[in-house]
Each structure stands twice: as structure tokens, then as C-alpha cells.
């Protein structure tokens with residue numbers, strides 16, 4: 449499972465997560481890792497976009513989190529790859545320095561969290577793309593690993 453921050457304008461319009469530019473990059477990296485987007489459940493912490501496209505507040509994240517927890521309960525993923533600091537903050541309930549903490553596996557309620565950059569960040573900082581790719585690949589390998 450992949451979890452992002454909140455829908456952007458394209459996602460709000462279509463009612464589907466990661467269908468805009470960031471989503472296209474996510475799809476491309478999943479495919480470059482040898483997989484298909486359809487293999488994975490993709491969701492967001494926040495279910496609608498805060499005004500002016502700002503980052504959701506902690507309060508807004510907490511208001512939406514029960515809906516995401518229900519999705520996690522139904523999907524029951526082994527691995528949850530958290531895209532960006534905002535998604536990581538919602539799970540860990542603290543501010544996350546994503547550059548320092550990405551690439552690690554963190555246990556959370558019996559699931560493996562893997563923190564990485566948000567694809568929108570990588571669109572602005574193309575040098576970070578190989579790092580996002582490696583983290584996504586590691587998340588997928590961990591999900592399919594039988595041990």
C-alpha cells in the first residue's frame with residue numbers, strides 16, 4: 449500500500465488518488481521497478497484538499513485518520529510506503545525530517561512502514577528521483593518477501 453498526503457486538484461476532480469503529475473511519476477517508478485500500479489492499493493491520509501493546496505494540519509490529519517485506518521484494516525497490507533513527511537507525521541504522530549528518516553523500516557501496528565520522499569518533491573528536485581525509486585523498490589521487495 450502507498451499513502452500520500454491529500455488529493456491535489458486533479459485527484460479532487462476525479463475522486464481518485466495520485467492521478468496528476470505526481471501520480472504519473474509514482475506509476476512510472478513502480479513500472480521501472482518491474483511492477484504494475486494495479487498491484488498496490490493507493491490512498492491518502494487526508495480525503496480532501498485543504499484550501500490553497502496547503503499541507504494539512506495535524507488536526508486535519510487526525511480528523512481523517514480513522515477513514516485511512518479502516519482502509520488499512522480492509523486491505524491488510526504487509527508494507528505501507530509513506531510518501532512524504534506529512535504522511536509520515538500522521539502515522540508517527542510527530543514531525544518527521546524525511547531526508548534523515550527515509551529509507552528505514554519502522555514497525556507500526558504489525559505493519560512495516562517505509563518512509564520516502566513525496567513524488568511531487570521529486571518533480572521539483574529531480575536529483576532525488578533515484579532515491580525515491582530505490583525506496584519504492586525496497587518497499588515492493590519487502591511486500592513480496594515471504595519471510
Ligand code: URA
Pocket residue numbers: 452453454455456459464465466467468470471492568
Ligand atoms: N499528492 C498526494 O499526496 N496525493 C495525491 O493523491 C496526489 C498528490
